[in-house]
Each structure stands twice: as structure tokens, then as C-alpha cells.
Amino acid sequence: MDNGASSYRRYLNGDESAFHDIVKEYFDSLVFFVDRYVRDPAAAEDIAIDAFTQLVVHKHRYNFQVSLKTYLFMIGRSRALDYIRHRNKFPTVKLSEAGTMASDEPSLEELILADERKRAVNAALAQLGDDMRVAVHLVYFEELTCEEAARVMRKSRKQVYNLLYRAKNALRTILGQEGELLL
Numbered sequence: 001m002d003n004g005a006s007s008y009r010r011y012l013n014g015d016e017s018a019f020h021d022i023v024k025e026y027f028d029s030l031v032f033f034v035d036r037y038v039r040d041p042a043a044a045e046d047i048a049i050d051a052f053t054q055l056v057v058h059k060h061r062y063n064f065q066v067s068l069k070t071y072l073f074m075i076g077r078s079r080a081l082d083y084i085r086h087r088n089k090f091p092t093v094k095l096s097e098a099g100t101m102a103s104d105e106p107s108l109e110e111l112i113l114a115d116e117r118k119r120a121v122n123a124a125l126a127q128l129g130d131d132m133r134v135a136v137h138l139v140y141f142e143e144l145t146c147e148e149a150a151r152v153m154r155k156s157r158k159q160v161y162n163l164l165y166r167a168k169n170a171l172r173t174i175l176g177q178e179g180e181l182l183l
Contacts (some may be wrong), residue, residue: 004068012059023052026069030076037080038087047083050076120159124174135160 004025010018022043027048035044054075055062060073131153138149139160140141150160 004072005064008055008062008082022055022068026072028051029069030072033073034080037077038083038098043083044080047079050079061145120175121171122183126172127174128170130157132145132163132170135163136167139164 004022007018007021007025011022026107030048030051031041034047035041038044038047046166047156051072055072060134062068066074125136133155135149136145138152144152146157146160146164150157153160
């Protein structure tokens, strides 16, 4: 076989065995080449099969300007890069690791309880005075230091500490025993 072009011409003229010759000649080296990119032998085989499928589906894209091997490797490289982009965008987990990861996810019950806690705390915060609510929000939700919160609120650091102290006491009173469980 010269460079695969003669076999591909035979295939275009209706000789199905010529395509089998092309696959036999280039499949292993294409899989090996693609595997250098994707580092997954199964995916490399799929990509190589896809490259050969492109030869069948789009018969007249190959213009015989480069060798057939070069053309196949160009398709393989392009598909491998697409695969890598997709894999990075949507990471996968091996099935053997999936069982251990499931325990890391919060259960539905835990999610519902967390949602109830958020609602109760937000309702209690809504009952606080404006300054106390702003101080709590800046320090505990926005994670500012008391000094930074004081600058934002145009108050002294001591005033912010006092607002936080009064807010905590008010929240304990508002939430009652339920608050001890929630907080």
C-alpha cells in the first residue's frame, strides 16, 4: 500500500475490502496516537473508530493532498482534543469510586433540615433591628472582620461588638430552645 490513497480510491469506486485494508493498516497506530492525548485506551479506540467513520460518512472531504494516514491522524487529534475539552467540562467518576463518593453527599433528610434551619434563622434575623441585622450579615455571612464591618457601617469597632452581642442574645430569645438545636 503506497500511502493509503490508492486503497481509499478503490473504496470510493465500490471495493468494500479496500476499506477493511485501510482499517487493518492504520487502526492500531491511530489508537496508540490518540491514547497519547486522552490517556484512556477505551476512549482512544472509540475516537479512532469515529475517525474511520468520518471517512465513510464524509467520503469526499479527503482531497488526496496529504497521505491518508495524515488525514486520519488529523481527524483523530481533533476528536481527541474535543474529547478532552468535554471531559474537563463534565468530569466523570469511575464506577468503582462511585460507591465511596455517594456517602460524601448529604442525604435528602440533611438537606431538608438545613433548609429549615436557614428559614428559621432568616425569620429570626428579620425580627432584629436594622443595625443588628446589618452587623450580623456583614460579620457572619459576608465574613468581614469587626473592623471592616465598623468601617462599612460608619461605627466604631466597639459599637459593632455591642451590636453583635445584643443580636446573639436576641436571636437566642427569638429562636428559644429550637435555636439551640439549630445553631
